[in-house]
Amino acid sequence: xxxxxxxxxxxxxxxxxxxxxxxxxxxEALIITGQNNHYWQGSSVVIEGILxxxxxxxxxxxxxxxxxxxxxxxxxxxxKYDLICLDYNGDHWPENTKANFVDFIKKGGGLVVFHASDxxxxxxxxxxxxxxxxxxxxxxxxxxxxxxxxxxxxxKDKSPGKGGRHGKQDEFIVHTRMPDHPIMRGLPTQWxxxxxxxxxxxxxxxxxxxxxxxxxxxxxxGGSGRQEPVLMVIKYGKGRVFHSVMGHTGNKHNNTTLDAGxxxxxxxxxxxxxxxxxxxKVSGDFxxxxxxxxxxxxxxxx
Ligand code: ZN
Numbered sequence: 201x202x203x204x205x206x207x208x209x210x211x212x213x214x215x216x217x218x219x220x221x222x223x224x225x226x227x228e229a230l231i232i233t234g235q236n237n238h239y240w241q242g243s244s245v246v247i248e249g250i251l252x253x254x255x256x257x258x259x260x261x262x263x264x265x266x267x268x269x270x271x272x273x274x275x276x277x278x279x280k281y282d283l284i285c286l287d288y289n290g291d292h293w294p295e296n297t298k299a300n301f302v303d304f305i306k307k308g309g310g311l312v313v314f315h316a317s318d319x320x321x322x323x324x325x326x327x328x329x330x331x332x333x334x335x336x337x338x339x340x341x342x343x344x345x346x347x348x349x350x351x352x353x354x355x356k357d358k359s360p361g362k363g364g365r366h367g368k369q370d371e372f373i374v375h376t377r378m379p380d381h382p383i384m385r386g387l388p389t390q391w392x393x394x395x396x397x398x399x400x401x402x403x404x405x406x407x408x409x410x411x412x413x414x415x416x417x418x419x420x421x422g423g424s425g426r427q428e429p430v431l432m433v434i435k436y437g438k439g440r441v442f443h444s445v446m447g448h449t450g451n452k453h454n455n456t457t458l459d460a461g462x463x464x465x466x467x468x469x470x471x472x473x474x475x476x477x478x479x480x481k482v483s484g485d486f487x488x489x490x491x492x493x494x495x496x497x498x499x500x501x502x
Contacts, residue, residue, distance in 0.1 A: 226258040227282040227474050234264035235290025238316050243449040244287045246458050247314075247466070249498035251285070254467050256480070259285070267291055278303075282474045283310030286317040292324070302326050306437030310473025314466065315447040315457075318402070319364065330441050332434040333404035335364020344404040349377065349414040349427035356406065363403030367422020369395045369448070372415040373489055374430055374461060382478040383433065383442070383468045384412050390489040393430075394459040397448040400424035408435040413465075431465055433472070440476065442469030460486060460493035463500060 229251050233244040244261050251259035264274050272294050278284065278301060292298065305311050313331055321327045322337025333347050343363060345356035376389045398417045401424060413431040417423025434441040446462045449455055458466075464486060468478045485501045487493040495501060 226256060227471075228280060229257045229259040229283050229285055229470065230276060230278070230281040231259055231261045231285045231287060232264065232276070233261060233287040235267050235288060236316055237289055237319070239449045239452050239455075240287050242452050242455050243447065243458065246449075246455050246498060247285060247287055250458070250463050250466060251470065253497075253499040254480075256467070256471060264288070264290065264293070278309065281309070283312060283470060285312045285470065286320075287314070289316040289320040292321065298324070298326075305330060305439035305441070308438040310470070311436075311439065311441040312444075312466065312470050312473060313441070314444040314462075315397075315399075315449075318399075318443060318445065322363075328404045329407060330434060330436045330439075331404065331443050332406050332409035332432050332441070333363075333402040333429065333443075335399055335402045336362075337364075339363030339403045341403070344406055346401050346403050347406050347411070347429055348400075348424070349411060349429065352377075354406070354409075354411045354429065361401070363401055364399065365401045365422075365424070366397040366399050367417050369397055370417060370421055371395050371492060372398050372417060374413050374415050375427065376413050378410060378412045381410065381412055381433070382476070383431070383465065383472050385478065386482040387464070387486065388488060391461050391487045392489055392492050393446060393461045394456055394492045394494065396446055396457040398423060398428060398430070399445045400426065400428045402429065402445070409433070431469070433469075440473040442466075442473050444469065456494050460495050460500075463495060463498070467500065 233240045248259045251257040318334040319336040322339040341360040345358045376384050410433050411429045414427040415430045416427045419425045430445050432443040448457050483500050
């Protein structure tokens with residue numbers, strides 16, 4: 201009877217040391233930016249800070265050539281990363297880079313997109329499948345229906361027209377719609393997001409997509425009056441995608457749309473696309489439905 205016990209101790213030590221090394225391991229994130237109709241020079245640095253300050257990610261920024269410049273040298277090695285974070289709305293990448301990107305996600309890589317990254321590449325079918333829905337970029341009914349939320353589920357509006365609109369910048373209440381999804385677990389059912397553009401009339405294939413949260417803006421403020429998707433997850437091949445429409449960054453003096461709600465859901469989405477689960481605790485300083493919270497130092501307080 202002594203032998204099995206002797207074997208168990210080293211086995212236990214191996215398990216303990218493995219779990220410690222797994223905790224110490226950071227997920228490698230590649231932030232791709234360089235073209236956007238928003239102030240990407242600021243937002244990408246904030247995204248990098250949010251990811252790195254979490255202690256869970258090791259984020260690196262790569263910048264594409266500027267609009268209209270030769271793209272042929274843009275050849276990132278996606279295989280070195282666990283997830284790709286897009287802060288990009290611009291020119292097409294070289295065909296082999298696009299093929300490698302598709303391959304990376306299809307084989308199980310993670311993708312996180314926010315705000316105007318869902319405006320990019322309306323004519324790239326595979327990208328539209330990854331992000332579920334998008335706006336502008338000449339998207340029309342040919343790219344898929346308009347998605348909105350009603351009666352406890354997302355619905356498809358197949359009427360013709362352009363995809364993508366937004367009203368005036370307002371604060372808006374985010375409604376959690378899938379409280380049991382790992383990204384939403386522990387978050388309040390409603391919280392206030394800071395002054396931001398609320399996209400509406402987003403269109404796309406919306407296949408293998410779940411709407412995690414919605415928000416609404418009245419028509420007299422330029423909104424749709426409907427509950428619009430603001431947080432989504434999409435399965436693409438074996439890969440997972442997290443899509444947040446929040447995060448307008450209009451000028452270099454204003455990154456405050458990347459508030460507590462944005463940061464929290466972004467980080468939770470980033471973990472989920474890598475592992476399919478979320479281990480992060482929700483901050484005790486997370487906003488309620490009455491008060492906006494800005495975490496200035498890009499760090500989630502306990
Ligand atoms: Zn915007």
